[in-house]
Each structure stands twice: as C-alpha cells, then as structure tokens.
Amino acid sequence: GQQLNQSPQSMFIQEGEDVSMNCTSSSIFNTWLWYKQDPGEGPVLLIALYKAGELTSNGRLTAQFGITRKDSFLNISASIPSDVGIYFCAGPGAGSYQLTFGKGTKLSVIP
Amino acid sequence: DGGITQSPKYLFRKEGQNVTLSCEQNLNHDAMYWYRQDPGQGLRLIYYSQIVNDFQKGDIAEGYSVSREKKESFPLTVTSAQKNPTAFYLCASSIRRGAYNEQFFGPGTRLTVL
Numbered sequence: 251g252q253q254l255n256q257s258p259q260s261m262f263i264q265e266g267e268d269v270s271m272n273c274t275s276s277s278i279f280n281t282w283l284w285y286k287q288d289p290g291e292g293p294v295l296l297i298a299l300y301k302a303g304e305l306t307s308n309g310r311l312t313a314q315f316g317i318t319r320k321d322s323f324l325n326i327s328a329s330i331p332s333d334v335g336i337y338f339c340a341g342p343g344a345g346s347y348q349l350t351f352g353k354g355t356k357l358s359v360i361p
Numbered sequence: 362d363g364g365i366t367q368s369p370k371y372l373f374r375k376e377g378q379n380v381t382l383s384c385e386q387n388l389n390h391d392a393m394y395w396y397r398q399d400p401g402q403g404l405r406l407i408y409y410s411q412i413v414n415d416f417q418k419g420d421i422a423e424g425y426s427v428s429r430e431k432k433e434s435f436p437l438t439v440t441s442a443q444k445n446p447t448a449f450y451l452c453a454s455s456i457r458r459g460a461y462n463e464q465f466f467g468p469g470t471r472l473t474v475l
Contacts, residue, residue, distance in 0.1 A: 254403070283463065292365075292451050292466035293404075338403060347392075348419070349464060351403035 256339055256352030264360050269326040271355040273339030282315050282322040285338045329359050365467035367452050372472045382437045382470045384452030391457055393435035398449040446474045
C-alpha cells in the first residue's frame with residue numbers, strides 16, 4: 251500500500267525559532283493535508299493542498315504541495331509554546347478516497 | 362455547535378469483554394471513519410462508511426465490528442477477538458461520499474484493557 255515518510259520524527263526548538271518538516275510518498279498524491287494533534291485530543295486540520303506547486307498559508311503556518319506530487323512541506327514561523335504537539339501529513343492516493351497518514355513529527359518548544 | 366462527539370473519553374475493560382465506542386456527528390456528513398492510534402504511529406483505518414447501512418473494512422478490521430443505522434452515528438465494537446485492543450480510537454467524518462473530502466476528527470476515546 252501507499253506509505254508516507256515524515257521527517258524529522260521529533261524536534262526540540264527554542265521559542266521564536268522557525269520550524270520545517272516534510273513528508274514524502276512512494277506514490278503520487280492528489281491532495282496533501284496537514285493536521286496537528288494536541289496530547290490526548292483528536293487531530294485538527296491545519297492546511298489542505300490540492301494542486302502541485304501550491305503554497306498555502308494559515309497564520310504562521312505555510313505548507314507547499316511538491317511539484318512531483320510525491321512530497322509536501324510544512325513550515326512554522328516564530329514558534330510559540332502552544333505550537334507543541336504532533337504534526338501529521340496525510341493524503342489520499344490517486345483514485346482513492348481513504349487517507350494515508352504519516353507517523354508524525356513531534357514538536358517541543360522550549361520557552 | 363456542529364461537531365463530532367466521542368464517548369466516553371476513557372474506557373477500561375477486562376480482557377475478554379466486548380466494548381462499544383460511541384461516535385456521533387451533527388455535521389450532516391455522509392461518510393464516517395474509525396481509526397486506531399498507537400504511540401509513535403500514524404492513524405490506521407479500521408472501518409469506514411460512505412452511506413447509511415453500508416460500511417467497508419479498512420486496513421486493520423480484524424477483531425472489530427461497526428454498524429451504521431443512522432447518518433449521525435457510527436459505533437465501533439471492539440470484540441474479544443482483537444488481540445491487542447489497548448489504544449487511542451479516533452472517529453472522523455467527511456462531507457460527501459464517492460470522492461475524497463477532508464476528514465474532521467472527534468476528540469478520541471482511550472481504551473485500556475486490563
């Protein structure tokens with residue numbers, strides 16, 4: 251089946267720093283989604299990308315749909331303590347309406 | 362407010378007992394999904410339903426059962442046949458069947474089998 255590789259697995263950063271994480275797929279994706287999960291809660295959709303090359307922002311978050319359609323990037327600028335959590339990439343492969351999830355990037359922000 | 366509710370938040374059961382997790386949505390979404398999450402893992406699809414009275418197995422359906430008698434409700438039963446049922450269970454819904462749509466998640470139920 252389709253696999254998503256998300257990196258890094260975890261990261262520790264100082265408050266105020268910028269963060270970058272990415273996701274790569276073994277096959278082409280038509281949509282890329284980025285979710286954030288707080289401890290003990292359900293994931294919340296942050297950004298949805300629908301077109302190769304698309305760059306979309308949501309506040310301090312910016313995500314890009316890779317031109318090859320096999321990767322996506324999420325950047326967080328000027329991190330704050332409430333950015334702590336696990337960030338997941340996800341997407342349905344071509345011809346599918348089921349989501350495949352990456353294993354997540356766990357972000358810790360040091361005040 | 363519209364949303365997805367899951368109850369209870371925490372559930373404890375003895376080994377060998379069946380247990381049913383509740384998922385209700387008032388978003389008027391056609392499709393509903395159940396995922397299992399283990400520490401350090403992504404979400405794995407257990408079952409999904411695109412329409413009332415119809416549902417399909419996901420990647421890890423063994424030991425689980427579902428029903429979809431109403432559009433708003435998609436309960437999941439964890440049976441005694443599930444070898445390792447302790448996990449965090451997430452329900453999700455999306456607006457339209459037959460095509461991909463963004464999924465929205467409930468707050469989850471943490472099941473611990475003693």
